[in-house]
Amino acid sequence: MTAPAAPTRIAQLAASLDEPLLVLDPTNVRYLAGFRSSNPALLVRPDGGATLYSDFRYAEAGRTAAAAAGVEFVVSGRVLLKDLAARLTGRIGFEAGFVTYDGWETLGSAGAELVPRRGVVEALRAVKDEVELDAIRRACEITTATYQRIAEEGLVGRSEREVAARIEQLFRELGADGAAFAAIVAAGANGALPHADPGDRPIEAGTLVTIDCGARVDGYCADCTRTFATGPLPDDLARAYAVCLAAEEAGLAAIRPGGVGAAVHEAAHAVIRDAGWGEQFGHGLGHGVGLEIHEAPTLRPESEDVLVAGNVVSCEPGIYLAGTGGVRIEDLVVVRDGAPEVLTRFPKALLTVD
Numbered sequence: 001m002t003a004p005a006a007p008t009r010i011a012q013l014a015a016s017l018d019e020p021l022l023v024l025d026p027t028n029v030r031y032l033a034g035f036r037s038s039n040p041a042l043l044v045r046p047d048g049g050a051t052l053y054s055d056f057r058y059a060e061a062g063r064t065a066a067a068a069a070g071v072e073f074v075v076s077g078r079v080l081l082k083d084l085a086a087r088l089t090g091r092i093g094f095e096a097g098f099v100t101y102d103g104w105e106t107l108g109s110a111g112a113e114l115v116p117r118r119g120v121v122e123a124l125r126a127v128k129d130e131v132e133l134d135a136i137r138r139a140c141e142i143t144t145a146t147y148q149r150i151a152e153e154g155l156v157g158r159s160e161r162e163v164a165a166r167i168e169q170l171f172r173e174l175g176a177d178g179a180a181f182a183a184i185v186a187a188g189a190n191g192a193l194p195h196a197d198p199g200d201r202p203i204e205a206g207t208l209v210t211i212d213c214g215a216r217v218d219g220y221c222a223d224c225t226r227t228f229a230t231g232p233l234p235d236d237l238a239r240a241y242a243v244c245l246a247a248e249e250a251g252l253a254a255i256r257p258g259g260v261g262a263a264v265h266e267a268a269h270a271v272i273r274d275a276g277w278g279e280q281f282g283h284g285l286g287h288g289v290g291l292e293i294h295e296a297p298t299l300r301p302e303s304e305d306v307l308v309a310g311n312v313v314s315c316e317p318g319i320y321l322a323g324t325g326g327v328r329i330e331d332l333v334v335v336r337d338g339a340p341e342v343l344t345r346f347p348k349a350l351l352t353v354d
């Protein structure tokens with residue numbers, strides 16, 4: 001007797017379907033079929049059969065990917081939705097969060113009965129397999145090594161923009177595809193803006209510098225934030241750092257299977273609120289990370305998402321003191337039975353880099 005083959009992602013999706021699902025989000029197609037195209041579709045049927053579509057530009061890659069995934073490949077017209085409309089019959093599920101109103105009109109123009117579906121493939125993507133975890137782990141290792149280099153090279157006198165460019169250069173030198181998102185480098189008062197754009201002013205001594213960045217490896221993202229001191233700090237910034245670190249540890253301690261997004265957020269927010277800065281932490285504690293930098297599940301006050309083993313989530317409380325500065329500390333972790341596995345290993349004790 002031989003062991004049954006491991007279920008493929010397409011088979012896993014098919015088992016959850018009531019009618020065929022037309023997958024049009026290129027990230028979802030890449031996840032399911034290992035096919036990268038700017039103009040793809042994947043029709044997955046409840047019986048496990050599937051057809052991959054893309055236009056002439058992608059025909060060769062499409063045939064190769066389809067053969068590897070065990071599905072049929074069809075060369076479509078360049079105007080994909082119009083082409084698909086003529087092929088679709090009966091009830092067809094579509095990704096309501098991805099298809100535009102125009103696209104919906106086109107898809108249904110030849111008579112298919114379109115059924116909106118939400119988050120179906122995203123729910124599968126939220127639980128990572130070992131291949132995916134390996135890519136995310138490598139992206140985090142490169143990100144950690146980049147923080148090490150940046151700390152060695154120093155911050156004072158360089159501009160935020162210069163440091164951000166250097167980070168992206170280091171990612172590539174260290175073997176990443178590139179950056180998962182544009183690096184945030186926010187010094188002094190800019191640190192009070194969670195998504196500050198790096199500017200040209202030289203970084204000054206005696207303040208905090210928040211750096212939020214992540215490498216991308218095999219399409220998978222890392223996400224990590226560290227905040228550095230550039231010399232002796234004013235008391236409020238030193239205290240904000242200590243409170244933020246305590247909140248981050250409290251958040252990590254709440255990340256486990258069965259944890260509800262809102263409750264995990266609250267575990268960290270309570271620490272900041274008790275210190276008197278509840279209103280100065282105005283964003284969610286964390287988000288899922290994978291092929292996209294923000295994906296399911298989410299950790300924020302409104303989130304009903306329930307964590308399961310294999311989720312990859314960030315834990316990133318911040319304290320933003322308008323006009324003075326800010327601190328954010330972010331780790332990326334794998335939800336495990338017991339304590340989460342922390343992938344971003346750069347130390348979190350306040351480090352002075354001048």
Ligand code: ZN
Binds near residue numbers: 212223316
């Ligand atoms: Zn981040």
Ligand code: ZN
Binds near residue numbers: 287316
């Ligand atoms: Zn993040």
